[in-house]
Amino acid sequence: MNKAVTVYPAVIDSLISNPGIGFIAAPGLMGDIGDVYDNRGEKKEKYKFTEDSSTYNHPDSKVYFCSVRWKDVEIEKDVYRWEVLEEKLDYAKSIGCTAVVRCSPYALNEEDDIPDWFRAENPEEPEFPFWRVDPQTTRYVDYWADFIKAFAIKYDGHPVISSIDLTIVGAWGEGGGTEFLKPDAISCITDAYLDGFKITPLQALLHDPMSMGIITDRKEKVGFRVDCLGDMGGFHGEEWSHMTDFYPQNIQNFKMENAWEKAPVLFEACWHMNDWYLQGWDIDYIIQETLKWHISSFNSKGTIVPEPWKENVKQWLKKMGYRFELRKFSYDSEVRAGGNLDIAALWANVGVAPIYNHYPLVLKLRSHDQAYTLYSREDIREWLPDEDIAWEESFSIPSDVPEGEYVLEIGIETGVKEIGNIKLAIEGNTDGYYQMGKLLIKRG
Known part of the structure; x- marks a missing residue:
């Protein structure tokens, strides 16, 4: 009938822009702006990726990076100013973006220290260059895990958050010194994330075999992020690079080759794309490796895409994430x-x-x-x-x-x-x- x-x-x-994928938004290059400069301060001719783009010299985006400091949120033990994060999520929403969120325990500058109440307990700083507090001789592990538990209760399933960085220790939460922690300490923190975030996807830094082993043993949905995409020899010349001597091997060694099926894979630029261009690194090789690793989004740190690479990047964007x-x-x-x-x-x-x-x-x-x-x-x-x-x-x-x-x-x-x-x-x-x-x- x-x-x-x-x-x-x-x-x-x-090109189409969609939530949670593509280049991280570059607000400094959006809208009614003046001249455009590269990361070294050199003025560049303006261009757009499409006629109706709202961003210059950089793709439009529907995903934004929100980072907040522990000290700004937990102003006293178990007293939280979530409005610090809410303001950033509201901004992401106002520009039409979902948000990748990272809560950072501390960074290297004094103003990026651990919370004041925690510093009062531990006035001495360790000698390790990427720690501001020793996680092995203080209550860092317990306190940071408690913070993550509260964070998860408040934000798991938040409609603006597309994914969350699983940060353990180290400046900016980038994992420096994770390999020196005891397994129980790592588990205490990673369990807080894995038990707390059951809806919002997580990604962990592809940093060391011990922390990745603890995470993968849980068999939860966790993707990975790396923070030095593009490096083709910027640290040790032809002897070693992230792109040929770390990422390909350790995606396999850390048993993360299939993580992309259930949780996102995110990359951040090593230096800036303009540095890649000036070094003469092979953009097509870099792009093809990321596609092989099932990239969802790329943080270009809000700086320009060299115009000669415009077409390469357009093809990259058509494959990045879902379509x-x-x-x-x-x-x-x-x-x-x-x-x-x-x-x-x-x-x-x-x-x-x-x-x-x-x-x-x-x-x-x-x-x-x-x-x-x-x-x-x-x-x-x-x-x-x-x-x-x-x-x-x-x-x-x-x-x-x-x-x-x-x-x-x-x-x-x-x-x-x-x-x-x-x-x-x-x-x-x-x-x-x-x-x-x-x-x-x-x-x-």
């Missing part, structure tokens, strides 16, 4: 109120990583004066790249839907108005929804 309609959406090849193509969509064009709407579709994820946040896939029924949202049971986090994604589902039409003709749309909702829906790599985007065709609803 029902008449099936099949639609073949037109796939697009243009969903809807290739075929079939549905019943006539249904009854209180009955079922059967759909069948073929999707493809042509990026190199899945999506890690549980955003709902929805159908929207729109008439001239009403709209109804039907939520799918599909978990799009399981849409891995390089696999055919066949989706079939039957949706119940509410019995109180008025008779008449509706436009049938499809979308993936983030639930945050300022961030908007996930963009698909097909034509027809209208406020984050894509029209599939007309649907007639009858009664009786």
Whole structure:
């Protein structure tokens, strides 16, 4: 009785920006700015990646890096000023971005010290250059784990946070000296993260075999981050580099080669991309390695992309993270109120990583004066790249839907108005929804 309609959406090849993936936003290069300079202070000609870009000499983005210091949040033991983080999350949302969040225990400058109340307990600083407090002779491990537990209670599942850095010790939370800790100390901190964050994805620094072994033994969903992408010999010339002598080996050695299937892989530039360019490093090699490692996002530290690399970076962005193509969509064009709407579709994820946040896939029924949202049971986090994604589902039409003709749309909702829906790599985007065709609803 029902008449099936099949639609073949037109796939697009243009750049699209989506939450949680791509280059980390560069606010200093956005909007109505003056001259553009590289990281060495040299003035550069302005350019944009697309005609409607809001960012100069750098891609537009839907993900922002939010870092807060422990001392600014926990002003007294167990007394928290979460508004320090809230302000940064509000800013991320205001520019249409989700946020990668890092809580940093301390850094190297005196103003980046441990909390004042903790410093009062331990006035002496250790000799180790990347510690401001000795985690082995003080209560650092207990206090930091307590902070992480409180952080998780407050923020697990926060709609603006796309993922969280798992920080253990060291300046900026970058892990310096983790290898000197006892396993129980590492477990105390990592357990606080793994037990606390059950919804929001985590990524751990690819730093040392002991901490990574403790994390992987838990068999939880944890991705990884690295902080010196691009280094092709900046520390030791041709003798050693991160790109050829650390990352490829230790992604395997630390058993993180499949971590990307369940949690994100993030990279930060070693120095700046402009330094790579001036050194003559092979951008295509760097890009291809990251795609092989299933990159989701890249922190360029808010500095320019050298214009000769614009096209290389555009191709990189089209593969970075997830990119969903809807290739075929079939549905019943006539249904009854209180009955079922059967759909069948073929999707493809042509990026190199899945999506890690549980955003709902929805159908929207729109008439001239009403709209109804039907939520799918599909978990799009399981849409891995390089696999055919066949989706079939039957949706119940509410019995109180008025008779008449509706436009049938499809979308993936983030639930945050300022961030908007996930963009698909097909034509027809209208406020984050894509029209599939007309649907007639009858009664009786």
